[in-house]
Amino acid sequence: MKSKVLIVDDEIDSLELMQELFESKGYISDTATNGVEAINKIKLQEPDIVLTDIRMPEMDGMQLLNFLIKDHPNIPVIMITAHGTVEAAVEAMRIGAKDYILKPIRLDEILAKVERITQLNSLIKENEYLLNRLQQTYDFTNMIGKTDKVQELFKLVKDVAATNTTVLIRGESGTGKELIANAIHYNSTRVKRPFVKVNCGVLAESLLESELFGHVRGAFTGAIKDKIGRFELANGGTLFLDEIGDISLNMQLKLLRVLQEGEFERVGGTETLKVDVRIIAATNKDLERAMDEGKFRQDLYYRLNVIPIEVPPLRERKDDIKYLIYYFMEKFNKIYGKNISEIDPKAMTLMENYQYPGNIRELENLIERIVVLDKRGSIKTPNLPAYIRAAEPEEVDEDVDLEKGLSYLVENYERKIIINALEKNGFNKFQTARQLQMNRSTFLSKLKKYGIQ
Numbered sequence: 081m082k083s084k085v086l087i088v089d090d091e092i093d094s095l096e097l098m099q100e101l102f103e104s105k106g107y108i109s110d111t112a113t114n115g116v117e118a119i120n121k122i123k124l125q126e127p128d129i130v131l132t133d134i135r136m137p138e139m140d141g142m143q144l145l146n147f148l149i150k151d152h153p154n155i156p157v158i159m160i161t162a163h164g165t166v167e168a169a170v171e172a173m174r175i176g177a178k179d180y181i182l183k184p185i186r187l188d189e190i191l192a193k194v195e196r197i198t199q200l201n202s203l204i205k206e207n208e209y210l211l212n213r214l215q216q217t218y219d220f221t222n223m224i225g226k227t228d229k230v231q232e233l234f235k236l237v238k239d240v241a242a243t244n245t246t247v248l249i250r251g252e253s254g255t256g257k258e259l260i261a262n263a264i265h266y267n268s269t270r271v272k273r274p275f276v277k278v279n280c281g282v283l284a285e286s287l288l289e290s291e292l293f294g295h296v297r298g299a300f301t302g303a304i305k306d307k308i309g310r311f312e313l314a315n316g317g318t319l320f321l322d323e324i325g326d327i328s329l330n331m332q333l334k335l336l337r338v339l340q341e342g343e344f345e346r347v348g349g350t351e352t353l354k355v356d357v358r359i360i361a362a363t364n365k366d367l368e369r370a371m372d373e374g375k376f377r378q379d380l381y382y383r384l385n386v387i388p389i390e391v392p393p394l395r396e397r398k399d400d401i402k403y404l405i406y407y408f409m410e411k412f413n414k415i416y417g418k419n420i421s422e423i424d425p426k427a428m429t430l431m432e433n434y435q436y437p438g439n440i441r442e443l444e445n446l447i448e449r450i451v452v453l454d455k456r457g458s459i460k461t462p463n464l465p466a467y468i469r470a471a472e473p474e475e476v477d478e479d480v481d482l483e484k485g486l487s488y489l490v491e492n493y494e495r496k497i498i499i500n501a502l503e504k505n506g507f508n509k510f511q512t513a514r515q516l517q518m519n520r521s522t523f524l525s526k527l528k529k530y531g532i533q
């Protein structure tokens with residue numbers, strides 16, 4: 081994008097000269113002959129940089145500078161100074177001008193300074209823009225959830241974000257663990273520092289070690305130069321250790337040391353490095369069981385589990401499904417330029433009744449697919465994949481004898497289902513109870529009631 085330069089000088093000749101120069105280099109330029117005129121132009125159309133002479137009638141360069149610092153602190157200012165005003169220029173730098181140039185003006189000098197400052201400024205702006213976007217992405221408006229359970233969870237996430245403590249996020253696959261880790265970082269005081277992610281589950285042990293801690297040249301075959309590890313990269317910020325339940329006992333020990341002492345060596349290195357890193361870990365593994373089986377170190381577990389955050393599976397927050405559906409529908413409408421606005425109530429019920437073993441990710445993928453394939457502008461039952469349509473209530477037998485009464489019919493059906501489930505589970509009572517999502521005693525009393533041996 082072209083930068084806009086505003087040049088302020090009471091000498092028309094030098095104004096014209098500079099304007100010509102900037103226009104020839106692709107800048108958009110505007111001019112003013114005194115401070116008052118300059119301020120009016122700045123208010124109308126904010127320039128990217130202001131060059132101002134110091135000595136001018138009406139309002140001089142110093143007054144203009146003061147106005148800019150107060151009302152437009154992001155616009156950089158370069159002072160143009162003639163003999164006799166050098167001291168003023170130095171004073172201007174002290175109060176916030178970015179640079180100054182001496183008259184008579186050297187065009188290459190002025191151009192170089194303006195280029196350097198506008199480039200730097202656009203980098204800063206871009207960076208702020210990106211950071212803002214990230215913060216928006218991970219602010220709580222993009223985390224959908226109205227059920228009490230999830231509202232409590234969000235509140236915990238907010239509270240935790242404000243602290244520096246280690247967090248362990250637990251939950252089934254696709255429940256939103258990574259989203260929460262991001263939300264914690266981007267709502268914390270470390271927001272301007274790096275958020276670094278490592279997926280501990282996908283890397284072999286030796287690779288993981290050098291990924292986390294870095295290595296020195298020659299540490300192993302293939303280590304042709306020094307490499308900075310993720311702990312160093314995350315210094316001052318947050319390190320997200322995803323799939324922490326998948327790391328080897330050996331790596332667990334090494335991690336434990338960094339968590340306890342905050343220090344480590346690069347692989348093959350002798351220098352001990354110290355870092356300030358906040359740890360967020362996540363897993364879908366049953367760590368308690370892994371500890372019982374000797375696969376996860378207890379000491380590491382306690383180090384990580386300072387603040388445990390449990391993310392519930394989608395089937396335990398059914399009331400959120402419809403909100404998520406509308407949210408994803410909007411999202412993919414935008415991405416794919418579609419305009420689906422309606423969801424048939426029957427289709428909605430089917431989607432709400434499905435169990436979503438892949439949780440929110442599965443629901444998101446489902447909606448994406450429906451939006452991509454949509455031709456009607458609405459979501460109806462035939463748009464749904466067969467496995468979701470299968471969640472429809474069982475059809476009632478045509479020849480059912482309604483005269484027998486509802487409770488008899490229901491009980492008879494219940495009996496059939498239990499026998500069928502027992503057969504499928506090799507007559508293992510507890511396994512059957514679990515599959516039918518019943519507690520043991522209710523299940524046993526049903527067996528007794530129906531005389532099932």
Ligand SMILES: Nc1ncnc2c1ncn2[C@@H]1O[C@H](COP(=O)(O)OP(=O)(O)OP(=O)(O)O)[C@@H](O)[C@H]1O
Binds near residue numbers: 224257441
């Ligand atoms: N509350 C929510 N609102 C909106 N979108 C969500 C929510 N929770 C998760 N998502 C979305 O669901 C998808 C899966 O979330 P995420 O990757 O955070 O899950 P995960 O628990 O880390 O999964 P896995 O265990 O498979 O790594 C992402 O696209 C995420 O943006």
Ligand SMILES: [Mg+2]
Binds near residue numbers: 257258322
């Ligand atoms: Mg994840």
